[in-house]
Amino acid sequence: MKYDIKDIAQANKGRLRIEWAGKNMPVLALIAERFKKQRPLAGISIAACLHVTTETAVLVQVLKQGGASVALCASNPLSTQDDVAASLIRHSRISVFAIKGENNKTYYRHINSSLAIKPDITMDDGADLVSSIHHLPLSIHRNIIGGTEETTTGVIRLRALEKEGKLRYPIIAVNDANTKHLFDNRYGTGQSTIDGIIRSTNKLLAGTNFVVCGYGFCGRGVAMRAKGMGANTVVTEADPLRALEAVMDGFRVLPLIEAAKLGDIFVTVTGDRDVINKKHFSLMKDGAILANAGHFNVEIDTVALSEFSKKRRRIRPNLEEYLLPGRRRIYLLGEGRLVNLAAAEGHPAQVMDMSFANQALSVEYLCKNYKKLENKVYRVPEVIDKNIARLKLKSMGIKIDQLTPLQKKYLASWELGT
């Protein structure tokens, strides 16, 4: 078995933490039970490019229990939990290629290592794996029957690929499942971003001017939680509809160029590049803190920040000070990478439970239906989506109402009025 990780000796620590995550993923546990019996993924190879966290470990184990062989690489150079990588190798015998803090070259080498498994299915979080494959000659990886994509950013890239007519195999956009993006993106990103900011700064959020760039599902999660911690929350947006929602939700909405002057803490969650750039650095208050919660580390223009700075030093883990002209200092968290993964532990297991249930069931769906699918980006079938919601509620001990036949009929009729 091949692998490349930091330190196999951390395996036992990882095992306990994976066990803890598993306890908080009851939907995946139910799927695992069925997979063990039915083995729907028998004979399937999967190359998975995901954040190597405890929750991912639980998913990968479930896939294995379904009969698949899996090779795992990181979907972000900073997000790997080295103890988890070690445990996956030692205790689950899964090939892992991921080291926390690896450089870009190693990062792509690891992606390529994962492809040695000759995957039937790819699993992406940000589309770096599928993008790597699409840079290879068409003749390679002909056997791939489909893939899945976890995140908004990846789906945007894949739709661009589809639009250009270049997509080589069908992809299921796990991100677009309701049980994924309505929960993971809002409640998961919301809590874990706040967590990452507090861990790296120990700043009191109450009373701060907290600027959230972007009011998509992730952005509204962050804004909601910042408000919940007592921050005076400002939202910036480029989309008028989302901007208007933010206004009606009680947030102050400003162009970033104005928000730049008053913010104490800034978080980017836009999916776009250079959102915070030199124009803004030069307006910020002494002591401003910058974090990114979007998928790629392009949202804050860190290159410009470095060039603009006279000096730079590390103050605390994941907290770097940039000394700007005029003795102002700006603080960058986790090198501008996903702050919830770089400085905290990523999304809590309870939301990943639903996201990864979508992953597991989408892989199963691909195995059964790939012959019918075109080279397009697909949504997770609604029946899978609703079923996951139902299982999740059940696992929380929550009961809901049932429509009576009369009520169902009423909803389907047009004749009954005033």
Added chain:
Amino acid sequence: MKYDIKDIAQANKGRLRIEWAGKNMPVLALIAERFKKQRPLAGISIAACLHVTTETAVLVQVLKQGGASVALCASNPLSTQDDVAASLIRHSRISVFAIKGENNKTYYRHINSSLAIKPDITMDDGADLVSSIHHLPLSIHRNIIGGTEETTTGVIRLRALEKEGKLRYPIIAVNDANTKHLFDNRYGTGQSTIDGIIRSTNKLLAGTNFVVCGYGFCGRGVAMRAKGMGANTVVTEADPLRALEAVMDGFRVLPLIEAAKLGDIFVTVTGDRDVINKKHFSLMKDGAILANAGHFNVEIDTVALSEFSKKRRRIRPNLEEYLLPGRRRIYLLGEGRLVNLAAAEGHPAQVMDMSFANQALSVEYLCKNYKKLENKVYRVPEVIDKNIARLKLKSMGIKIDQLTPLQKKYLASWELGT
């Protein structure tokens, strides 16, 4: 000019109130200016079945300024503001058929009166008008080129009609525009439902057990505002996904049969019938208050409530006491009709501004494009939707960011990754 209203003498009071609504509808004002010049609706007859409120009056005036002739009837027997009806006749010379508190027979007679205009376009709020037309022989109203529908309930009915292949002309589902249902349904219904409950009861909401049946866009508006007033808010749902969202939003989710025992105030916002019924009445606490914020008065089974009761009396405007066996009393607001219209003034002008901007622009769109449309339910074109959001922000003095060309390109590309 024909009309049937309560009292023409109230016209001046109505005029002032319409003027006040108009001041709070800046988007519609911008459209009116253009309509006056371009007259895009010249020669068009419109039968409109809407709540006869100050905001509707502003819309109807805009349509007239665009060149249309309009006949207006009520979309709910209790929601008519009689002074508004009077002013529309006296000052705007528009035919109105609506009297607050009219009985069902008069209600439908008024709908028929509005059809005497021989409409080219119908405008509905709940689909009673279009449904009346569909009960007529096919030969009548052949000239209708299209219609619009304002509300969730109406859209559900129309899709049922479409599904059965019986829809006779294209309908634009104004309700489904983002600038409509994301705002009107959440912020409008939310505030005005609370308003209606407080006006009719003067109850302190803080500390009460407030049960919201339904967590669609209207339901979450009501739940959000009840929480904002300090109520201990409970949500009931039949859809697992929405139930799960309510849980994650911090609400207690219970089956209604359990919530029935602990609620102080109940609001139905489901779009379905008999949601609160005898089964629940018999479990409720002495003093429980029932209100409906859904379109039709079918959500609370008021017939069963009457039969179950030994005595019934009016305590305050819109507040009726039902004495149940065992000396328990239940209070019903506004006869189980839309409490925000029966006991308050309906949605504030600021949200109706957007909803009705969609109406006005959808009518214009129908006039230009009806030949291309099939007998289906259509969404409001996205360009109209976004433009309304932009105008609204502008009218509020709020500026937002613009994407740079580089940022637009990034969003459209798949090659840039980690």
Added chain:
Amino acid sequence: MKYDIKDIAQANKGRLRIEWAGKNMPVLALIAERFKKQRPLAGISIAACLHVTTETAVLVQVLKQGGASVALCASNPLSTQDDVAASLIRHSRISVFAIKGENNKTYYRHINSSLAIKPDITMDDGADLVSSIHHLPLSIHRNIIGGTEETTTGVIRLRALEKEGKLRYPIIAVNDANTKHLFDNRYGTGQSTIDGIIRSTNKLLAGTNFVVCGYGFCGRGVAMRAKGMGANTVVTEADPLRALEAVMDGFRVLPLIEAAKLGDIFVTVTGDRDVINKKHFSLMKDGAILANAGHFNVEIDTVALSEFSKKRRRIRPNLEEYLLPGRRRIYLLGEGRLVNLAAAEGHPAQVMDMSFANQALSVEYLCKNYKKLENKVYRVPEVIDKNIARLKLKSMGIKIDQLTPLQKKYLASWELGT
């Protein structure tokens, strides 16, 4: 029996509404039961200067059940509910001197009429009654044994009187009871102020800039509820401690001179005069709305507003438009008087239940203890305060924990440490 009211014919309407309030005042009901048996106020005359609302009617009935005779006058020219006044006379045979909208001269004449009862005890809401007495020669009203005061503003005035050594008899500051100011001032004023604003304007609060002047207990109630309705809430303060609390609670804190430029709605709750004055009028946006939730109508300088205006007209009940130079318009609610009483129904019965339980029990306490009291402002005895909280919880069906003897001992000991 003497009285001066608007219209005795409204008595039956008032009776039903008083009954409704009574149902929502369970603590007072428990006190009434005991008073009926024990008659602790037998032979006592009370002059009460209170808002003549349904809740006050319930209190006055309880006092009478305790054996007192009561004369009632209004504590604000705009807050009288005429049907309540009528019912008190017809059904409870209590002298009432109060007409909604009475002018200042009538207002003070009514206060004097209430004094004809030769009170043993005075009951105030704002200290206009006690202040009137203190302007009379010392020889008059020598028989008064004590008084109570309901509101922050009144307590401030009485402490000023005490400080000057001029207070003629002991006063119990009902306002300062925890079961009064923590509840009535926050939850009561909060909800009813929002109610008054919505009733008079039908404005959507979500997304508005809502400025609250003052962050005392009433002010934080208003701010909390404005935020709960989705407003972007700004607080202005002169006290640094309160300002800091507002900041930490997530509000934007600005000097009023800056807030004046951006506010859509302004509410004064400071207890001080001329808080919003000409300086601010001249900066406000076209369409700004002004309301007062403080006790006296001095917080907004309405005289300056009138002088500054070119024209003035009534748009809706309790909503007056002032046309300023430059065609800007400002809207004043309820003539700058307590908006929750002028434009809504005052505090809900559920909070008044506790406030008025303090009144009833304080009067009983005065009867028993007046000989021991000096001419000072006293707090409500803690035992009364806690007992009211206990009764209130009981009436809501809420159970709480009990300390064990060991736990009580631990709290009283200093020896047990780490």
Added chain:
Amino acid sequence: MKYDIKDIAQANKGRLRIEWAGKNMPVLALIAERFKKQRPLAGISIAACLHVTTETAVLVQVLKQGGASVALCASNPLSTQDDVAASLIRHSRISVFAIKGENNKTYYRHINSSLAIKPDITMDDGADLVSSIHHLPLSIHRNIIGGTEETTTGVIRLRALEKEGKLRYPIIAVNDANTKHLFDNRYGTGQSTIDGIIRSTNKLLAGTNFVVCGYGFCGRGVAMRAKGMGANTVVTEADPLRALEAVMDGFRVLPLIEAAKLGDIFVTVTGDRDVINKKHFSLMKDGAILANAGHFNVEIDTVALSEFSKKRRRIRPNLEEYLLPGRRRIYLLGEGRLVNLAAAEGHPAQVMDMSFANQALSVEYLCKNYKKLENKVYRVPEVIDKNIARLKLKSMGIKIDQLTPLQKKYLASWELGT
């Protein structure tokens, strides 16, 4: 110089972190500047028993800059940050006796070591130092002129001591300053408790049943933040007034014996012992998580928990699993000690800034006024309190209003009424 710490080699790491805290304590920085010039503490010895955190380090440095010599020991065995201890010795030359995780015997030995400085003033957080002194013969430490106490629990103990007539010297209850308990206890404890829980569990709080035992200032901070993170928050209380406030704030209030059955996470913040005990353990759900945010580790009966358990193991840092009969598992965070200090970094510097400004200025006040003071527990003088609020606002760049002379006069007068 004597000291007893973990590892002097961590000094440089500690220095950077102390520097970071200092940046976030601008009020203390202003005091430091003045102290450096005026040296008001020259010649004074201080024994300080505080949590050895970065913020405490900043305070101790300020005291030294004022001229004092200081010996520092921990006020909790788990709360010491070893790198901070090291830096204080190496870079500030202050005697420190504190090791994270020390046992009780070492803890008290360290307290005694700090007394070797022969203090003129004692500084406590929980009253273990002052309590140790009061167990010594009266003849020792006769030179002590006064002390300060930081926390609610300590103040309760000291008042018990005062009540018994045994308090040997005056104490200033820093905790009771408004700029302390209104901020530190609410916003500091609120945020840092949530932080400690998330760090040790990585649990999603949204949608959980989160039980807060105690609704004092700390408790309402925790409850407010739990709600802000989307938890369904339940409050338990023994005091009826606080319970009622919790109800009106929208929380569910239950006896703990009922809450025990439904809670996912429990936090004790009562200041009392055995709040969660065997009675509750036996009712809890499998997977329940227990944390304490009160001063001492007596609030959860950990001894009973150990005895009740069949097995116990460490899953993650600060997270221990107790296997109960019937295969249920309960998780205890940070051994039942203050979770915000054991599993996170304690209160953020921004709130400690105000608390410790009260400490520094109270020590200065003691030096100047000790001869006038009796052996009582005193409040921080109001002028100090208000001044700190003013400095804090200034440091945040927030301006507030000023009362005009007319407005001040109005507040002091009783004559102006309606």
